[in-house]
Amino acid sequence: MTTPSSAxxxxxxxxxxxxxxxxDINLDGTGRSRIETTVPFYDHMxxxxxxxxxxxxxxxxxxxxxxxxxxxxxxxxxxxxxALKEALGDKSGIRRFGQAAVPLDEALAxxxxxISGRPFLVHTGEPxxxxxxxxxxxxTGSMVRHVLEALSFHAGICLHMNVVSGRxxxxxxxxxxxxLARALREAVESDPRVxxxxxxxxxx
Numbered sequence: 001m002t003t004p005s006s007a008x009x010x011x012x013x014x015x016x017x018x019x020x021x022x023x024d025i026n027l028d029g030t031g032r033s034r035i036e037t038t039v040p041f042y043d044h045m046x047x048x049x050x051x052x053x054x055x056x057x058x059x060x061x062x063x064x065x066x067x068x069x070x071x072x073x074x075x076x077x078x079x080x081x082x083a084l085k086e087a088l089g090d091k092s093g094i095r096r097f098g099q100a101a102v103p104l105d106e107a108l109a110x111x112x113x114x115i116s117g118r119p120f121l122v123h124t125g126e127p128x129x130x131x132x133x134x135x136x137x138x139x140t141g142s143m144v145r146h147v148l149e150a151l152s153f154h155a156g157i158c159l160h161m162n163v164v165s166g167r168x169x170x171x172x173x174x175x176x177x178x179x180l181a182r183a184l185r186e187a188v189e190s191d192p193r194v195x196x197x198x199x200x201x202x203x204x
């Protein structure tokens with residue numbers, strides 16, 4: 001279900017036998033958020049994503065976490081990606097490209113984003129075994145890639161994420177989310193020098 005956008009906002013929802021998700025987004029916000037996914041570490045990461053992107057987010061999800069957190073985490077990212085795409089509209093006047101390198105103690109992650117309309121993810125550098133580590137008692141390291149993949153493909157963005165260094169799984173994951181946030185902040189920002197669609201094709 002889609003609610004028509006006002007300014008650069010969107011409201012999206014999705015319900016399956018595995019989860020029920022709703023997302024409200026404002027690209028021109030101040031980084032305020034209300035995140036309730038029932039997965040505590042994921043709430044922490046999405047709160048950081050909102051805070052450092054300056055994108056206001058209201059995200060609610062309930063799902064079959066008694067089976068696994070996978071469905072809840074991935075389905076939330078799917079709806080978030082759809083809401084981001086909806087809020088961007090025709091992408092007129094945006095910077096389009098954004099990049100950021102964010103450290104968290106020993107961890108360093110670098111994200112580069114193109115609001116291209118062509119979804120793609122390149123995800124490299126996470127240390128061996130990271131994907132198996134349970135962070136916060138619920139969230140496995142493998143979920144980070146699932147989130148980035150679902151978000152990229154449903155938002156229609158090209159994302160390159162590289163973990164440059166890191167040892168602690170919490171730090172690595174958080175650096176990735178914060179790097180994505182800062183790159184998105186730049187990419188979705190309005191640029192007063194851009195006239196129309198920032199593409200030689202005339203569409204994104």
